[in-house]
Amino acid sequence: MIDARGLAIGYRGGPTVLTDVTFSVMPGERVGVLGPNGGGKTTLMRALLGELESRAGTFTIEGRQGTVPQTERSRLDYPVSALDVVLMGALGRGPWWRRPGRAERALAQAALERVGLEDRARETFGELSGGQRQRVLVARALMQDADIVLFDEPFTGLDTPSAARLTALIDALAAEGRSVLVSTHDVGQARAWDHVLCLNGRMIEFGPPEHVLTETVLAETYEHAVIRIPDGWPRGVTQSAGASARA
Numbered sequence: 001m002i003d004a005r006g007l008a009i010g011y012r013g014g015p016t017v018l019t020d021v022t023f024s025v026m027p028g029e030r031v032g033v034l035g036p037n038g039g040g041k042t043t044l045m046r047a048l049l050g051e052l053e054s055r056a057g058t059f060t061i062e063g064r065q066g067t068v069p070q071t072e073r074s075r076l077d078y079p080v081s082a083l084d085v086v087l088m089g090a091l092g093r094g095p096w097w098r099r100p101g102r103a104e105r106a107l108a109q110a111a112l113e114r115v116g117l118e119d120r121a122r123e124t125f126g127e128l129s130g131g132q133r134q135r136v137l138v139a140r141a142l143m144q145d146a147d148i149v150l151f152d153e154p155f156t157g158l159d160t161p162s163a164a165r166l167t168a169l170i171d172a173l174a175a176e177g178r179s180v181l182v183s184t185h186d187v188g189q190a191r192a193w194d195h196v197l198c199l200n201g202r203m204i205e206f207g208p209p210e211h212v213l214t215e216t217v218l219a220e221t222y223e224h225a226v227i228r229i230p231d232g233w234p235r236g237v238t239q240s241a242g243a244s245a246r247a
């Protein structure tokens with residue numbers, strides 16, 4: 001679904017902020033994207049969405065993309081309902097001037113049901129909890145029938161039950177053959193996915209978690225910040241309480 005070779009990415013008029021990115025994602029794979037603040041996770045997502053051009057290297061993407069952005073960055077005071085947000089996923093299906101019809105509304109309602117929010121359709125998006133907003137945005141990606149779903153730090157601020165619900169949704173999307181990229185600060189969570197991509201201004205490592213989540217790679221990724229990872233890790237990985245790495 002995604003094949004990137006030696007990508008270098010920067011913002012218009014600015015320096016290159018991410019280099020040497022080489023990875024591939026197959027249908028149904030879940031890839032965790034790890035890195036410190038400013039490491040380049042969002043930049044990579046934006047390049048995959050076509051918002052930023054690569055300055056070197058090549059990449060190909062096959063299939064429709066859907067994105068689940070960081071909701072605290074969205075404008076939350078705009079009075080749109082949860083259903084309206086999901087219906088935005090239907091834009092592009094028909095001419096821009098045509099309002100969503102009954103069929104689209106039924107699909108949007110079904111997508112909300114899929115994420116367990118069928119009874120919240122009429123509620124204002126900005127008044128939902130962070131976890132509920134994330135799920136509405138997953139429903140929007142379902143509405144787009146996205147083959148590739150990009151999540152930008154979706155677990156930030158979620159309590160344990162909400163995080164577990166979102167993890168189950170990510171697993172379900174992958175089980176349907178959709179490819180899922182999830183940027184996260186949670187090293188413990190990334191361990192459960194198929195591949196991990198570590199970024200810190202350049203790609204540090206890409207591969208299965210058991211190869212990537214080593215002390216050496218994490219130290220390079222987080223520049224020797226304290227990394228806490230759960231017990232039961234393969235040898236060579238720092239062991240201590242907690243499950244998250246923050247830089």
Ligand SMILES: Nc1ncnc2c1ncn2[C@@H]1O[C@H](COP(=O)(O)OP(=O)(O)OP(=O)(O)O)[C@@H](O)[C@H]1O
Nearest residue numbers: 011014017035036037038039040041042043044153
């Ligand atoms: N709109 C922008 N214009 C110019 N530079 C930007 C822009 N957005 C991000 N950058 C720069 O790109 C680099 C990577 O930032 P990015 O937002 O991709 O990191 P991140 O890994 O997503 O961080 P965080 O965990 O804080 O969200 C940083 O040096 C940042 O200053």
